[in-house]
Amino acid sequence: MKNSRYTIATLGSHSALQILKGAHDEGFKTLLITTPSRKEFYQRFPFIDQVLVIESFSRFPEAEKKLKNKNIIIIPHGSFVAYFGVEGNKKMTLPYFGNKKVLDFEADRKKQGSWLRSSxxxxxxxxxxxxxxxxxxxxxxxxxxxxxxxxxxxxxKDFKSKIKNFDGEKYLIQQYLVGVPLYIHYFYSPLTNKIEIMSMDRRYETNADAIGRIPSRYQRDVRIEPSFVVVGNSPLVLRESLLPEAFRMGEQVVAESKKKIDNRGLFGPFCLETIITPGQEIYTIEISARIVAGTNLFIEGSPYSSLFYKEPMSTGRRIAREIKLGIENHKLELMLD
Amino acid sequence: MKNSRYTIATLGSHSALQILKGAHDEGFKTLLITTPSRKEFYQRFPFIDQVLVIESFSRFPEAEKKLKNKNIIIIPHGSFVAYFGVEGNKKMTLPYFGNKKVLDFEADRKKQGSWLRSSxxxxxxxxxxxxxxxxxxxxxxxxxxxxxxxxxxxxxKDFKSKIKNFDGEKYLIQQYLVGVPLYIHYFYSPLTNKIEIMSMDRRYETNADAIGRIPSRYQRDVRIEPSFVVVGNSPLVLRESLLPEAFRMGEQVVAESKKKIDNRGLFGPFCLETIITPGQEIYTIEISARIVAGTNLFIEGSPYSSLFYKEPMSTGRRIAREIKLGIENHKLELMLD
Amino acid sequence: MKNSRYTIATLGSHSALQILKGAHDEGFKTLLITTPSRKEFYQRFPFIDQVLVIESFSRFPEAEKKLKNKNIIIIPHGSFVAYFGVEGNKKMTLPYFGNKKVLDFEADRKKQGSWLRSSxxxxxxxxxxxxxxxxxxxxxxxxxxxxxxxxxxxxxKDFKSKIKNFDGEKYLIQQYLVGVPLYIHYFYSPLTNKIEIMSMDRRYETNADAIGRIPSRYQRDVRIEPSFVVVGNSPLVLRESLLPEAFRMGEQVVAESKKKIDNRGLFGPFCLETIITPGQEIYTIEISARIVAGTNLFIEGSPYSSLFYKEPMSTGRRIAREIKLGIENHKLELMLD
Structure with missing residues (x-):
């Protein structure tokens, strides 16, 4: 296979296991780049061909030089911006799956809000x-x-007391929608120009997902303030009558990105983070313009991916499949930045 | 295969994707009947051989005439009664999987309650x-x-204020059991006379499943009234020591249906909607006498279906399998109405 | 295959279906031992070769005599201590998968607490x-x-009123950590000396998991006391950045068991029952030193087991695989007691 000449690489965090397992299953060599503390962890997994240790993520640019001209393709995930910032991502020189211009729109809440609204x-x-x-x-x-x-x-009054903890940081005040959360994992193919729904999840948040298990009178006594720190995910499916809208939403966001960002726009994996109200309206709260951690539930595929694929198709594997098809069709440049 | 001469058809909603994918996997041709707004959506899926568009569901009887004598078998799901009413279902002339007499017992809360109690x-x-x-x-x-x-x-007092919203509609007053919900998905085969448990789920309800994430003092401020609109489902398994009772419950309901409804009684997929109390008692709140949407979680099979089948066996595929076996054994008339 | 001369046996409860299906899939004969009321239930399943009925679990020692010298290996699960007590387990004479000395540390809260702390x-x-x-x-x-x-x-004051229900039973007073629960299912192989994470779950508890769906003002009226009776399980995955710690925790507990219990220590399946706080700290509340019921979600494998195995690898099947490898490598004595 042609793709066996290529190596798929990512950083050790977030959804790296899924991405590299998917790459391995599609016939690629795999490379994991991490700091010393996680080396031992990632070496446990048989589908990771090589673990490259760098002292800290600030040393990534040096490491990158040594990886040049080796047919390595970098797959970004949710920790890339946390580790390098938007600018650090833009400065990467290795072939990078995705459109880096989208990062500006994802990172800036105003730009993001404007993109979603105009979609x-x-x-x-x-x-x-x-x-x-x-x-x-x-x-x-x-x-x-x-x-x-x-x-x-x-x-x-309550706002004024709580906002002090932000220490002058910028913030956004949003209508709190009472409804249930749903995270929809999409993949948009620049080869076929089609949207796929890969899977769906709900985040598992500490302590918000524990509060409900405590009766209200205990809550009175202990004054628990809810926090929304994501530590895991659980699977969901959506009512079928709402699925057509879910597909359309993905298409609208992609179409608008081609106008607003550049003519390539958003492609590859992304996620709309929604709230569904009792009136069955689906509101989008945020967009993540890359693979999200909720897809880690579906390393062996999901009810949705099985509608399109015979193999167990995770989002990580879907990325590798797209790259493989890009190589085979001499269209790799369509998807790299 | 003999069954490739047959087409399995359903309406575009509820669990249509699962039903038609299951039919396709068992070697049938597939037909999806829908109104114009969902045409594009259902055409996305490779296992749907044909999408037939009708202007509105009220035009179904005309469409049905053209589909006669073409070896088409209709699989009803949870939207059939919503679209056509019980009478509309009974008037269908195409071969229909299931016993239409059961619809009267499902739709009428008094008859349903009497059936469940006497079981x-x-x-x-x-x-x-x-x-x-x-x-x-x-x-x-x-x-x-x-x-x-x-x-x-x-x-x-609370009741009197809330019942006004019902505008004179008939209602049922039921003991509110404090316990956790569990939806058990059964399949009863008229060929083998055996009950199978295919899978289990919990409904995902807006906003009931969001309330727990809001601390009680916020709830005081905003006076959120819980609503129970089902927008999705999440997977569950049941404690193994309660499984024998779960199987028996399915058998009791089927056995009683043969006395109370007619000698065919209830067959095919059905669901008992239960509440399990802290005393580990399983109370049945309602029966759905057809495939339920919670089975959409298990398009690739469930922990329970894997106890009986080597293939990934969804409830939708299980229906198609039954029809296939009916054809092979010249017993199709056992399961159609 | 050599292992087809062996029979894997367990008691009819808890995770027996998973254990025997896994044994069957690895090529073993299977035997289920149960009391009369569950005979019919377990006979439903095609992977159970034989169901042995005993009048009551107190008659197990007699039954055991007849099973001697027949290459039968017993796999204990969570109901073994409930049925026989720690002493009853120790008196079993059939080959028993696991280290019985661990039972003393699991059953005694003080010993268990000391083991976990010193890990x-x-x-x-x-x-x-x-x-x-x-x-x-x-x-x-x-x-x-x-x-x-x-x-x-x-x-x-509240404590004093509630403790009366304990009727003088011994108890433990623990800090109530506000955070979300996570149950991590491990397997430690005495052949490879490696830890694997097989899967993860959250327990489904009645009525604790229903309380959140009731608004606080209803709770005021009805004074619902939360209970934590486990009746099922739902699947979860953990944030990848916390996975290295999860693996290390398993290794630390095993390493400490080799010092504290005996040189074999803990091996085979076990579970750490954790709470994850908003500070992303993982606290271990309890250890179960055998297969837990949460693994029943993953009879067809989990996202985690798929990182190590090409086959759908449940914890039950993993046990059978270990025994099979033990037989092939003439090291069965490493894992039996």
Whole structure:
């Protein structure tokens, strides 16, 4: 196979196991780049051909030089921006799966909000100041990662006391939608121009997902403040009558990205983080423009991926499949940056 | 294969993807009947051989005439009664998988309650009037579909204020059992006279499944009324020591249906919707006498179906398998209406 | 195959279906031992070659005599101690998978606490008397099984009223950690000396998992006391950045068992029952030193087992695989007691 001349590489975190297992299953060589503390961990897995240890992620640019001209393709995931920042990602010189211009729109809450709104999908209201807010609201710091840096607020007074913890950080005040969360994992192929839904999940958040198990009178006594730190995921399927809208939402966001970002727009894996209200309206709260950790539930495929594929098709494997098809069809440049 | 001369058909909603994928995997041709707005959606899937568009579901009888004598078998699902009513289902002339007489017992809460009670399985208490109720109660409108049209009530006064929203609709007052929900997906084969448990799930309800994530003092401020609109499903397994009872419950309900409904009784897929109390008693709240949407989690099989089948056996595929065996054994008439 | 001369046997409860299906898939004969009421249930399953009925579990020693010298290997699960006590397990004469000395450390809360603490993993604080407690606390009776015999307490006064229900039974007062539960299913191989993570779950507890769906003001009216009776399980995956710690925790517990218990220590399947706090700290609440019921979700494998195995590898099948490898390598004595 032609693709066996290529190596798929990623950083040791987030969804690296899924990405490299998928790459291995599609016939690629695999490379995991990590700091010393995780070396031993990633060496446990038989589908990782090589573990490259760098002293710290700030040393990545040096490591990158040695990896040049070796047919290595980097697959970014949710920790790339945390480790390198948007600018660090843009400066990478190895072939990178995805459109780096999308990173600006993902990282900047204003740009992201504008992109989602102009896509025509449903989004929650935003309030420029606490004075105009309709309560309850959810307040998100601009740099919030993995669910930390969020709080709920039920009044102006309550807001004023809680916002002090943000230490002057920028924030967003959003309508708090009462409904259930659903994370929809998409893949958009630049080869076929088609949207696929790969899987769906719900985040497992500490301590928000524990509060419900404590009766209200205990909560009175102990004054538990909810936090939304994501430590895992659990699987879900969506009511079939809402699936057509879920597909359309993915298509609208991709179509708008081609106007707003550049003509390549968003491609590869992405996730719409939604709230479904009792009126069965699907509101999009955020977009993640890369593979999300919820796909780790579906390393052996999902009910949705089985509608399109005979093999157990994870999102990680889907990325590798796209690269393989890109190689076979001499269209690899369509998907690399 | 003999069955390749047959086409399995259903309506575009609920569990249509699972049903048609299962039919395809068992060697049948597949037909999806839908209204214009969902045409594009169902055409995405490679296992659907034909999408037939009708202007509205009220035009189904005309469409049906053209489909006559073409070896088409209709598989009903949870949207059939919503689209056509019980009478509309009975008037269908194409071969229909299942016993239409069961529809009367499923649709009428009194008949259904009587069937379940006389089966000898545990059911919650019902109160003829609010005067005799033991609180808390759950109040269900007779025509409630998909979880809407339910409310909880903790007192007579509370009940009187909420019942006004029902606008004179008929309702049922039931003991509210404090325990966890479990939906058990059965299949009863008229060929082998055996019960199988295919899978289990829990419904994902908006906003009931979000309330627990909001601390009680926020709930005080915002006065959220719980609603039980089903928008998805999540997987569960049952403690093994309760499985023998789960199998027996399915058998009891089927046995009683042969006395109460007609000698064919209930067959094919059905679901008991249960609440399990802290005393580990399994109460049945409702029966769905056809495939339920929770089976959509298990398009690639479940821990339970893997106990009986080597292939990934969804409930949709199990229906197709039964029809295939019916054809091979010249016993198709056992399962069609 | 050599292993086809052996029969794998277990008692009819807990995870027996998974254990015997796994044994069957690895080429063993299978035997299920049960009391009369469950005979019919276990005979439903095609992978169970023989069902042996004994009048009551107290008659097991007699049955055991007849099974001698027939190459039968017993796989214990979570009901063995409930049925026979620790002493009854130790008196078994048939070859028994696992180290029976571990049972003393699992059954005695003080010994277990000491083992976990000296392993160096994080554990909740324990309070010798209610006087020194920091509230809220969780109070567990020493003999608690399956989640019954637990209560939460928010004050000394509250504790005094609730402890009366324990009727003088011994109990443990533990810091109540506010965070989300995660049950991690491990397998430690005495052949390779390696730890594997097979799968993860969350318990489904009645009525604790229903309380969150009831708004706080209803809870005020009906005064629901939470109970933690386990009736099922639901699947989870853990954030990848926490996985290295999860593996290390398993290794630390095993390493410590070799010092504290005997030189064989703990091997085969076990489970760490953890709480993950908003600070992403993983606290271990309890250890189960045998297969746990949460593995029943993964009869067809899990996202984690698929990282190590091409076949759908349940924990039950993993046990059978270890025995098979033990037979082939003439090292069966390493794993039997």
């Amino acid at each position: 025509g999908i449903k989004v929650p209201k935003e309030f420029a100041t606490i004075g105009e807010a309709e309560f309850p609201v959810i307040v998100k710091s601009y740099g919030a990662a993995g669910g930390a840096g969020y709080f709920l607020s039920s009044s102006k | 000898g399985i545990k059911v919650p208490k019902e109160f003829a009037t609010i005067g005799e109720a033991e609180f808390p109660v759950i109040v269900k409108s007779y025509g409630a579909a998909g979880g809407a049209g339910y409310f909880l009530s903790s007192s007579k | 160096g993993i994080k554990v909740p604080k324990e309070f010798a008397t209610i006087g020194e407690a920091e509230f809220p606390v969780i109070v567990k009776s020493y003999g608690a099984a399956g989640g019954a015999g637990y209560f939460l307490s928010s004050s000394k």
